[in-house]
Amino acid sequence: MSIYDYSVPTPKNGEISLKDYEGKVMLIVNTATGCGFTPHYKDLEAMYEKFHDQGLEIIDIPCNQFAGQTPGTDDEIHEFCQLKYNTKFPQMKKSDVNGENALPLYKYLKSQKGFEGFGFGPTALMMGAMLKKIDKNYKNNPEIKWNFTKFVVDRAGNVVARFEPTADMKDVAACVEKLL
Numbered sequence: 001m002s003i004y005d006y007s008v009p010t011p012k013n014g015e016i017s018l019k020d021y022e023g024k025v026m027l028i029v030n031t032a033t034g035c036g037f038t039p040h041y042k043d044l045e046a047m048y049e050k051f052h053d054q055g056l057e058i059i060d061i062p063c064n065q066f067a068g069q070t071p072g073t074d075d076e077i078h079e080f081c082q083l084k085y086n087t088k089f090p091q092m093k094k095s096d097v098n099g100e101n102a103l104p105l106y107k108y109l110k111s112q113k114g115f116e117g118f119g120f121g122p123t124a125l126m127m128g129a130m131l132k133k134i135d136k137n138y139k140n141n142p143e144i145k146w147n148f149t150k151f152v153v154d155r156a157g158n159v160v161a162r163f164e165p166t167a168d169m170k171d172v173a174a175c176v177e178k179l180l
Contacts, residue, residue, distance in 0.1 A: 003157045006105040009093040011074035025179045028059040030097045032069035032147035041085035043169035048089045054180040058089040097144045113162035114142035124166045
C-alpha cells in the first residue's frame, strides 16, 4: 500500500483521501491544545503560510492519548487553533495514533519511520525520563511517543522523515523546504 491509499476523518464525519494530496509535500502531525509543545502551532502556521502555495499540505490530527492534553470537541479544538494561533490549515477529527483504535494511516506511518530518539538537550532528557516510567521499552518500538510528532511525506508519497516533538522546528521547516 502507499500513503495515497489512506484517508483521514474530518470533524463533520467526512473523510479526506490522501490521494487528494498526490504530488504535494505533506506534513502529518498529531496535535494537542494543552501541551507544552502546543506553541508548535505557531511554527506550523508560519510554514503553511510560507510554503502552501509551493505545494505543502499540513494534515493536523488532534489526539487525546497523551496525558489527556486535547480534551475538547473537534469544534473547540478548531476554535482554539484559530483564535490562539490563527491557523489556516484544517484540523481533522480527533483520533488515536496508537493502540487498537489507531488510524490505519498512523500504523502505516510508524511502519515507514520508527522512533529514532529525542535528540539532545534538556527537553529530550525530560521526555526520555518521563517515557521510561510509562514504557521501559519505549526506545525499541515505533509507537508515537507524544503530541506533535511530525511525519514528512515527499511529492512521490514517500515517508522521508519523522520528527519527534523535541526536534527543532527549523529542522522540520528545512526538510519541508528541501522537498518543495
